[in-house]
Amino acid sequence: MKFIVLDTSYLQALADPGDDLHERAKTITERLGLFMAVTSEMVLVELLNGFSNRGQYFRQIAIQITDDLRRNPNVETIPQTSQQFEKALRFYQQRSDKGYGLTDCASMLIMQEKGIQDVLTFDKHFKQEGFNALLRED
Numbered sequence: 001m002k003f004i005v006l007d008t009s010y011l012q013a014l015a016d017p018g019d020d021l022h023e024r025a026k027t028i029t030e031r032l033g034l035f036m037a038v039t040s041e042m043v044l045v046e047l048l049n050g051f052s053n054r055g056q057y058f059r060q061i062a063i064q065i066t067d068d069l070r071r072n073p074n075v076e077t078i079p080q081t082s083q084q085f086e087k088a089l090r091f092y093q094q095r096s097d098k099g100y101g102l103t104d105c106a107s108m109l110i111m112q113e114k115g116i117q118d119v120l121t122f123d124k125h126f127k128q129e130g131f132n133a134l135l136r137e138d
């Protein structure tokens with residue numbers, strides 16, 4: 001079965017019908033069919049933070065998405081650990097010429113460790129590292 005990493009931008013796009021990528025995220029998800037998803041607690045923190053100041057409705061959606069992903073047997077959620085943080089921080093330091101966020105660095109390392117090439121994101125930084133940013137594909 002195919003493994004695909006879920007990025008914050010994808011989760012936000014699915015959750016918010018007003019997001020420019022909402023329809024694209026839905027279409028690509030349908031086109032992919034069944035797959036095993038991988039995400040991290042760092043991504044979920046970013047999602048929850050991103051919706052924290054958008055009112056009760058979006059806060060509840062972020063909570064529901066987080067709960068659903070953590071309970072879904074087809075989703076592996078990588079725990080946030082001190083070791084993961086240290087590795088991501090070193091990667092972040094090594095890429096000081098890029099605009100990578102720390103969460104993206106952690107996701108890229110997870111992808112490298114698990115041999116995953118595909119990520120549901122629009123973020124160009126993943127393409128810069130040689131990954132397939134599926135929301136950017138035509």
